[in-house]
Amino acid sequence: MSINSLICVKNTLRNAFAALLLITILTAASTAQAAELTLLAQPSYPVERSKQVYQPLIDYLNATSGHTVTLKSPRDFQQHWLNLRNGETPDLVLEDAPLTDYRIQKQGYTPLVRVKEDLTFSILTSGAYADDPLSEFVGKTISTLAAPSLGYLVLLEAFSNPFAQPNISSNSSTWLDGLEIIFSMDADAAVSPVWLVERYQNLYPIYTSEVFPGLTLSASSSVSEEVKSAIKRALLILHEDESHFGALTELNATEMIEANAEDYAGYSKMLNKVYGGR
Numbered sequence: 413m414s415i416n417s418l419i420c421v422k423n424t425l426r427n428a429f430a431a432l433l434l435i436t437i438l439t440a441a442s443t444a445q446a447a448e449l450t451l452l453a454q455p456s457y458p459v460e461r462s463k464q465v466y467q468p469l470i471d472y473l474n475a476t477s478g479h480t481v482t483l484k485s486p487r488d489f490q491q492h493w494l495n496l497r498n499g500e501t502p503d504l505v506l507e508d509a510p511l512t513d514y515r516i517q518k519q520g521y522t523p524l525v526r527v528k529e530d531l532t533f534s535i536l537t538s539g540a541y542a543d544d545p546l547s548e549f550v551g552k553t554i555s556t557l558a559a560p561s562l563g564y565l566v567l568l569e570a571f572s573n574p575f576a577q578p579n580i581s582s583n584s585s586t587w588l589d590g591l592e593i594i595f596s597m598d599a600d601a602a603v604s605p606v607w608l609v610e611r612y613q614n615l616y617p618i619y620t621s622e623v624f625p626g627l628t629l630s631a632s633s634s635v636s637e638e639v640k641s642a643i644k645r646a647l648l649i650l651h652e653d654e655s656h657f658g659a660l661t662e663l664n665a666t667e668m669i670e671a672n673a674e675d676y677a678g679y680s681k682m683l684n685k686v687y688g689g690r
Contacts, residue, residue, distance in 0.1 A: 513680035523671035527626030555590035
């Protein structure tokens with residue numbers, strides 16, 4: 413075989429290998445792009461309201477991540493907690509710090525991004541009780557969302573003595589409902605996240621929690637690293653996309669920032685005070 417023939421065969425093999433490599437890359441990319449994911453958002457709202465609050469985020473991810481994301485909304489925190497303890501592991505979850513840490517420790521989830529703003533909860537009351545110490549609310553009615561919402565857990569932390577407890581009313585379906593119950597005089601106080609506290613200047617904080625990382629999006633271990641990276645990249649630049657700004661405003665956020673597992677260490681211990689938390 414002549415030298416020219418050898419060169420021709422070598423070039424043909426090189427081109428064939430390059431074509432095969434390109435096909436492999438494109439196939440892998442196509443597989444990653446075809447991922448269908450479920451995002452479960454903690455039930456801080458009734459199901460129908462949850463769809464309105466979280467759908468802008470879903471729409472953004474579907475438009476920018478290359479994947480198809482579907483929203484799932486539990487009925488309430490009690491159902492959410494039961495499903496979690498029964499081993500439900502959605503692809504993506506949007507939850508507060510204690511549940512985020514629980515999933516990291518027990519289910520192998522990876523936190524990807526979080527709301528930039530830190531989160532606190534306060535117990536608010538009307539002017540009639542504004543000067544009363546926290547101890548005066550033992551036996552009084554305080555409204556909150558059901559366990560294991562972070563507000564409920566904060567309330568348990570505030571009243572650590574099991575023999576000196578308020579009457580906890582957990583019938584509210586939103587944090588705003590709890591504040592409205594104060595005005596209707598069906599409760600003496602209510603637990604409220606910081607973004608609501610700032611809006612109600614005619615209600616007064618008698619207790620404020622420690623600072624928690626903002627609402628966090630985590631991914632199951634069943635989600636590939638490529639897909640995790642795509643979701644994370646998309647959310648880290650969400651604040652730059654004015655056409656999807658509603659996705660942030662519905663989360664009471666200005667930006668999503670990177671989340672680190674070590675920032676959640678220990679928060680799951682707050683769940684020890686609710687049924688099934690140990």
